[in-house]
Amino acid sequence: MxxxxxxxxxxxxxxxxxxxxxxxxxxxxMNTDNYYLQITEDGIPHENKLDDGSVMTSYSYKLDATNEDGKTISLEFTAQKKLRQDAYLKMYVKEGDQVSSYDEVKLEEIPKKAQKRLE
Missing domain, CATH: 1.20.5 (Single alpha-helices involved in coiled-coils or other helix-helix interfaces)
Structure with missing residues (x-):
């Protein structure tokens, strides 16, 4: 017992x-590389019709992003809403260029080498 x-x-x-x-x-x-970018252009809207007849709009972006060492890569990602112009984002990237998530950050929160590339 x-x-x-x-x-x-x-x-x-x-x-x-x-x-x-x-x-x-x-x-x-988890297990991602961090890259930083600034939203400098509007995303391309994509409308998807759901099974219940409603329409969902997502936005695709293709922008250059920089890591804390100053290395720059091109990232393609989608968002469920239109992202704010001039916002800074911290991108969570897996397998080289696959964006798994992102957060909006302030310029002061970005590492110095990445800040210099974004300015």
Whole structure:
């Protein structure tokens, strides 16, 4: 009986940790390289008709991004909304050029070498 309660306790603890991990950890940002860019042009709108008949608009962008070492690459990505002109973004990039996520940041939060390339 004692072993059974220990096993149930361990499984319960693992379950709580698993729920916490799935709700708090953004797996799209794990094992990614960070690049920075500034929105300098409007995205190209794409309308997709959903099964219920409603229309969803997404915007595609193709911009140059710079990492903290000053290396620049071209990134293509989509956003579910039109991004603010002149906004600075921190891009989370996997496998060379696949954008998995992004955050808007202030210029002061960008590493110095990347700031010089963006100015």
């Amino acid at each position: 004692k072993k059974f309660l220990i096993v149930v306790g361990v499984l319960f603890t693992l379950g709580i940790v698993g729920v916490f991990a799935f709700t708090k950890i953004d797996f799209n940002r």
